[in-house]
Amino acid sequence: MVAKLVVIYSGGMDSFTVLNKAVKDNYEVYALSFDYGQKHHKELVCAKQVCEELKIPHKILDIKSISSLFTSSSLVSGDMDVPDGHYEADNMKSTVVPNRNMILISLAIGYAVDIEAEGVWYGAHSGDHLIYPDCRPEFVEVMDQASKMANFEPVYVHAPYLKTDKIGILKDGLKMSLDYSNTWTCYKGLEKACGTCGSCVERLEAFEANNCSDSIAYIT
Template identity: 60%
Template structure:
C-alpha cells in the first residue's frame, strides 16, 4: 500500500475498453500503480469500447481521459475500422482477409500521445495491450515495434518512459486466463469491430474472443447476434 510518504508510482494505460486493455488495466492496478487510463476517439466506426472504458474507470474511481483526435481521421480513413462505408471482413484472423482492418500508424500515434502524458504527470511507464495473436496482421503489435518504440521513448524527452506490453508474446486465451485468475468480469468489455446492440459474432475480433472463451470451456458473458460461424 502506498502512503503520503511513499506514493504509488504512476502509470499511463492505453485503454480502449476491449478485453486486452481491460486486462492490462487491472494488471497495472494489481502491480500497485496509480493508473491514469487514456482512451482515444480517432474516428473509429463506433464508440462502444469507449463507453465501456468510461463505465469501468468510473466504477474503479481511477483517472481517465478520452482524447478526441478525430481531426486526424482523414489521414487514417483507409481502414474498415475508420470508414463505415467499407465492408467489414469476417472470419478468423488471417492476413488475406483482415488486412482491411489495419489503421495506418495507429499504435505509434497513440503511444506518442501516451508517452507525452506520462512525461507530463511524472509517470515512468506506459502500458498497452499488444499481444501475440495480432502479430500475423498488425506490425505495430510485434516485438520489433515495441523494442524500437521503447528505444525512442527513452531518449525523446528529458524523462525516459518505458513501454510495457505484458501480453506481447501471449495469445487471447492466455490473456483471458490471466484475467480470470484476477476474477475479472468480461461483461465489462467490448471487442467487436461492429457497434451494434450485440456483438456481431462474425468479425475477426469476435472470432478470436469466442475462441479464447471456448479454449477455457466457458461461455462469453456478452450477448452475440450470431455465433454460427465462430
C-alpha cells in the same frame, strides 16, 4: 512512493486485462482512451464505466479528425464494411489503421511525461503479430528506446502480454477474477456483438479455450 503508469485503455478485453493487472500490481494508474473515429465507439462507453467503477483517473482524447487520413481502414472508413472471418484471412488486413499504435503511444508518452509517470502500458499480444505490424515485439522495443530518448524524463513502453495470445490473456484475467461483461471487442459498431468479425471470432475462441462462456450479447 507508488509508481505511476499510463495505460492505453480501449475498452476491449485485452486492455481491460492490462488495466487491471496494473492496478493489482499496485501502480497508480491513469487510463487514456482515444476516440479516433472508430466504428466500435461502444468500447469507449465501456472504458468510461470501468474506470468510474475502479475510481481510476480517465481521459478520452478526441482525435476523430485523423480518421480522414485512414480511408484504407474498414474500422474508420464509411465506404468500407468490416469483414467477417478469422484474423489469419487476408481480408482482415482492411482492419489495420495505419500507424495507429505509434500515434497513440506517442500521445500517451507525452501524457506520462506531464504527470511524471514512469511508463506506458498497452495491450498488444502475440495474436496481433501477424496482421498488425505495430504490435510486433520489434516495434515495442523500438518505441521503448525512442521514448527514452525523446524526453529528458525517461518513460518506458511495455506490453505485458506481448508473448501471450488472447487465450492466455483471458486465462490470466480469470485468475484475477475479472468480469468481462463490461468490455467490447466487436469492430462493427452494432448494439450487439456480431460474432463473425475477426475480433469477435478471436474473443469467442478464447472463451471456448478457457472452458467458459462470454457474458456479452451476440447477434449470432
